Amino acid sequence: MTGRLKTFTLGGIHPEENKLSANAPIEVLPLPKQAIIPMGQNLGAPSKPIVNRGDEVKVGQLIAEAGGFISANIHSPVSGKVLKIDNVPDASGYKRTGIVINVEGDEWDESIDRSDDIRENIELDGKEIIERIKEKGLVGMGGATFPTYVKLMPPPGKTADYLLINGVECEPYLTSDHRLMLEKGKEILIGTKILMKALNVEKAIIGIENNKPDAINHMTELAKAYEGIEVQALKVQYPQGGEKQLIKAVLNREVPSGKLPIEVGCVVQNVGTAFAVYEAVQKNKPLIERVVTVTGKAVKKPSNFMVRIGTPVQELIDAAEGLPESTGKVINGGPMMGKALASLEVPVVKGSSGILLMPESESHRKPENSCIRCSKCTYVCPMGLEPFLLSKAAKVGRFDIAEKELVMDCIECGSCQYTCPASIPLLDYLRLGKTMVGAIIRNRKK
Amino acid sequence: MNMLTVSGSPHIHGDESTKKVMYGVVYAMVPAMLVSVYYFGLDALRVLLLATAAALFFEWLIQKYLIKGPITITDGSALVTGILLAFNVPSNLPSWMIIIGALVAIGMAKMSFGGLGKNIFNPALVARVFLLISFPVQMTSWPKPHAIINGLTDAITGPTPLGIVKEGLDAGKTMSEIKPELPTYMQDLIGQMGGSMGEVSAIALILGGIYMLARKIITWHIPVSMLLTVVVFSGILWGVDPEHYADPVFHLLTGGMLLGAIFMATDMVTSPMTHGGQLVFGFGVGLLTILIRIWGAYPEGVSFAILLMNAIVPLINKGFKPRRFGVKPGVEIKTS
Numbered sequence: 001m002t003g004r005l006k007t008f009t010l011g012g013i014h015p016e017e018n019k020l021s022a023n024a025p026i027e028v029l030p031l032p033k034q035a036i037i038p039m040g041q042n043l044g045a046p047s048k049p050i051v052n053r054g055d056e057v058k059v060g061q062l063i064a065e066a067g068g069f070i071s072a073n074i075h076s077p078v079s080g081k082v083l084k085i086d087n088v089p090d091a092s093g094y095k096r097t098g099i100v101i102n103v104e105g106d107e108w109d110e111s112i113d114r115s116d117d118i119r120e121n122i123e124l125d126g127k128e129i130i131e132r133i134k135e136k137g138l139v140g141m142g143g144a145t146f147p148t149y150v151k152l153m154p155p156p157g158k159t160a161d162y163l164l165i166n167g168v169e170c171e172p173y174l175t176s177d178h179r180l181m182l183e184k185g186k187e188i189l190i191g192t193k194i195l196m197k198a199l200n201v202e203k204a205i206i207g208i209e210n211n212k213p214d215a216i217n218h219m220t221e222l223a224k225a226y227e228g229i230e231v232q233a234l235k236v237q238y239p240q241g242g243e244k245q246l247i248k249a250v251l252n253r254e255v256p257s258g259k260l261p262i263e264v265g266c267v268v269q270n271v272g273t274a275f276a277v278y279e280a281v282q283k284n285k286p287l288i289e290r291v292v293t294v295t296g297k298a299v300k301k302p303s304n305f306m307v308r309i310g311t312p313v314q315e316l317i318d319a320a321e322g323l324p325e326s327t328g329k330v331i332n333g334g335p336m337m338g339k340a341l342a343s344l345e346v347p348v349v350k351g352s353s354g355i356l357l358m359p360e361s362e363s364h365r366k367p368e369n370s371c372i373r374c375s376k377c378t379y380v381c382p383m384g385l386e387p388f389l390l391s392k393a394a395k396v397g398r399f400d401i402a403e404k405e406l407v408m409d410c411i412e413c414g415s416c417q418y419t420c421p422a423s424i425p426l427l428d429y430l431r432l433g434k435t436m437v438g439a440i441i442r443n444r445k446k
Numbered sequence: 447m448n449m450l451t452v453s454g455s456p457h458i459h460g461d462e463s464t465k466k467v468m469y470g471v472v473y474a475m476v477p478a479m480l481v482s483v484y485y486f487g488l489d490a491l492r493v494l495l496l497a498t499a500a501a502l503f504f505e506w507l508i509q510k511y512l513i514k515g516p517i518t519i520t521d522g523s524a525l526v527t528g529i530l531l532a533f534n535v536p537s538n539l540p541s542w543m544i545i546i547g548a549l550v551a552i553g554m555a556k557m558s559f560g561g562l563g564k565n566i567f568n569p570a571l572v573a574r575v576f577l578l579i580s581f582p583v584q585m586t587s588w589p590k591p592h593a594i595i596n597g598l599t600d601a602i603t604g605p606t607p608l609g610i611v612k613e614g615l616d617a618g619k620t621m622s623e624i625k626p627e628l629p630t631y632m633q634d635l636i637g638q639m640g641g642s643m644g645e646v647s648a649i650a651l652i653l654g655g656i657y658m659l660a661r662k663i664i665t666w667h668i669p670v671s672m673l674l675t676v677v678v679f680s681g682i683l684w685g686v687d688p689e690h691y692a693d694p695v696f697h698l699l700t701g702g703m704l705l706g707a708i709f710m711a712t713d714m715v716t717s718p719m720t721h722g723g724q725l726v727f728g729f730g731v732g733l734l735t736i737l738i739r740i741w742g743a744y745p746e747g748v749s750f751a752i753l754l755m756n757a758i759v760p761l762i763n764k765g766f767k768p769r770r771f772g773v774k775p776g777v778e779i780k781t782s
C-alpha cells in the first residue's frame with residue numbers, strides 16, 4: 001500500500017458498498033443480433049449519421065460524425081447492414097435518433113490491431129495523440145461522457161502539471177473499473193503515459209479507494225516500471241470519484257467555484273478512458289466496446305462483461321442468468337447517480353458503467369415528510385451547499401436565491417437526499433433549480 | 447415482469463428517518479425521566495404521562511379537525527415536546543395547568559406556525575414561559591426531591607438553589623453566608639436539589655447528551671459554546687467579586703442550564719443550520735442566561751435566553767453559510 005490514506009474534507013457519505021461482482025472476471029459478451037446506436041452518447045452536441053439505410057458496415061467503421069466542438073465520432077461496434085436510421089429508445093427515456101444495425105458476422109476494419117500484444121512504445125507525438133483520440137470517438141467512460149480530446153487541449157494561458165487517473169469507483173455496486181485495473185493494468189498505465197505525453201505533464205497519480213486493496217497493490221507494482229506515475233490509496237468516501245473531490249483528496253487543491261480542474265493545473269481521466277486511449281493510440285481501435293457491470297442483490301450471477309456499444313440491456317441481463325422475479329427498477333449506472341430505465345431495449349452506450357437491478361422492495365422512495373431542519377443535508381454536501389434551502393428556493397420559483405446560493409455548484413451526487421431523514425427528494429428540486437438558473441444565465445449572456 | 451419504476455437518482459436512501467431521530471431524542475431523555483420518577487415518585491409519573499398524552503392528543507385534534515391534513519402524531523415529535531414540557535415544570539403542578547401547557551406548546555407554538563419543522567420557538571419552552579407568567583406561584587414552588595427517599599409522599603416544597611442565591615443576594619447577604627443553605631455540588635450532580643422535574647440530575651442529562659452526540663442527532667457546537675460562555679462570563683464576575691457572584695460550577699449545575707444546553711438549545715428545528723451559526727447561537731444563549739440570572743427579575747434565565755436567541759435564528763442563518771467548496775472565505779461570490 002502506498003502512503004497514508006487521503007480523502008476529501010468537505011461532506012461525504014459512506015453508503016453500503018455492495019460490490020457483489022468484484023471477483024467476477026471480465027467476460028466477453030456474445031454479439032447482439034441487432035445493435036442500436038443512439039447519436040446522443042456524449043455530453044454536448046449529438047453526432048450526425050453518415051451512413052444510409054442498407055449500407056454494409058464493418059466493425060470500427062465511422063458511422064456518425066461529431067456534431068460540433070463538444071461532440072464525438074461514433075464507429076460501428078458490429079459488422080452488418082444498416083437496418084434503419086430512426087428514433088430509438090435511449091437511457092433518457094426519450095426516443096432520439098439512432099442507427100440500427102443488423103449484425104452479420106464479425107468483420108473488422110483492417111486498420112485495427114486486434115492482437116493481444118502489448119505495445120509499449122508511444123510513436124505518436126502530442127498533437128497526433130489528441131487527433132487520434134478525437135478521431136476514435138473517445139469520451140469520459142466514468143459516466144460524464146465529456147469528449148476526451150477537449151480535456152487534453154487546455155485553453156490558452158492555462159497549463160496542467162498533474163494528470164489524475166480516476167480509479168475511485170465510489171458508486172456502490174459498480175466494479176467495472178476495479179476489474180479493468182486488475183486485468184488491463186498495463187494497458188491503463190500505457191494509456192496514462194500517452195495522456196501525459198499529450199498534456200505534456202511529468203506527473204500522474206492514479207487514485208484508488210481502499211476497498212480495492214488488490215487493485216492498489218497490482219497497480220502500484222506495475223507502476224514502478226512507468227516513470228512519473230504513482231498510485232494513491234484513498235479512504236472510502238462517496239463522492240470521491242467527483243473530479244473536484246478527487247483533486248482535493250489527492251493534491252489538496254480546490255477547484256474554484258464555477259471553474260474547471262485545469263484552473264488548478266489538473267486534468268482528470270477515468271481508468272476506463274485511459275484503457276480506451278491505449279487502444280485508440282496503440283491499436284488504432286475506436287471506442288466500440290466497454291466493460292459493464294451487471295449486478296444487484298437478487299441477480300444470480302453478478303458479472304462484468306466486455307460489451308459492444310449498442311447491445312440491448314436485456315442481453316446483458318440474460319447473460320447474468322436473467323432478470324430476477326423481484327426486480328422493480330433497472331438502473332443504468334450506480335445507485336447514487338445512475339438513471340432508472342423504462343425499458344430493457346435500451347442499448348449500452350459509451351457512458352454505461354453498470355446495469356443495476358433493484359428489487360421491488362427497494363425501488364420506491366419513502367414517503368416525504370416535513371423538513372425538520374436537522375442540517376444533515378448540509379453536513380454531507382461535498383460542495384458546501386445548503387440543499388434544504390436550494391430545494392425550497394427551486395420549489396417556490398425563487399431562482400434568484402438558488403443562483404446566489406450557488407446551486408450551479410451542485411454536482412448532483414445525491415448525498416443530501418440519501419441522508420435526509422425526512423426523505424425529501426432534494427435532488428429533484430436541485431436539478432430543476434440548475435436547469436432554470438442555467439437558462440437564466442445563458443439568457444443574460446445573450 | 448413487473449412494471450419498472452422510473453425515478454430520479456439517488457436510488458438508495460440511508461436509514462435515518464424523522465421517526466428515528468425523534469425517538470432517538472426520547473431515548474436520550476430516559477435517564478432523566480427515571481431520575482425524576484425516582485426522586486419525585488408517582489407525581490412525576492403523573493406529570494410525564496399527562497404532558498405527553500395531552501401533547502399527542504392536541505396534535506391529533508388539530509391535524510384532524512382544524513388542518514384536516516395527514517395525522518403525524520406517530521413521528522415522535524409531539525412525544526418529545528410532551529416529555530420536555532414535563533421536564534420543565536415542578537412535579538406538583540396541578541394537572542389542568544399541565545394540560546394548558548401542552549395546548550400552548552402544540553397549538554400555539556408548533557401547529558400555528560405550520561407544524562413540525564416550521565416553528566420558530568421551541569414549543570416546550572414557550573409553554574414553560576407561558577405557565578411561569580400565568581401561574582407564577584405554582585410554577586416556582588418546587589418539591590424537594592429527597593422527600594420520597596424519606597418516605598414522605600406529601601412533598602415538601604422549597605426554593606431552587608438559584609432562588610436561594612437570588613433572594614439571599616437581594617437581601618444583602620454575601621455568598622459565604624448563603625453557601626450553607628445550598629445543596630452541595632455532589633447533590634446537584636445526582637439530582638438532590640429543588641427544581642423542575644427534568645433539570646435536577648446533571649449526570650442523567652449528560653448521559654442523554656452523550657447518546658445524542660454518538661447518534662449524531664446533535665453536534666457539540668451549541669452545548670459547548672453555550673456552557674463555555676457561561677463558565678467564562680460567570681467566572682469573570684466571580685473572580686472579581688466572589689462574595690456577590692456565584693461561581694461558574696454553581697451556574698453550570700443548577701437550574702435549567704444542562705437541560706437547556708443539551709435538550710432545548712439543540713432543538714434542530716429552532717437552532718441555526720451551520721456549525722458557525724450554532725457557535726454564535728450557543729454564545730448568545732450563554733451570555734443572556736447569565737445576564738438574566740444575575741440582573742433580571744427571575745432567578746432562572748435559560749428559557750428566556752433560548753427563546754430570545756430562537757427569534758434571531760433566521761438572521762444567523764443568513765449570516766453564517768457553510769464553507770463552500772472552491773470559494774475563499776470572505777470573498778464575495780459574484781453571480782455571472
Ligand code: SF4
Pocket residue numbers: 380381382383384385386387409410411412413414415416417427430
Ligand atoms: S446533490 Fe448537490 S446539493 Fe446534494 S449533496 Fe450533492 S452536491 Fe450537495
Ligand code: SF4
Pocket residue numbers: 370371372373374375376377378387388419420421422423424426
Ligand atoms: S436533511 Fe432533510 S430534514 Fe434535514 S435539513 Fe436537510 S432537507 Fe431538512
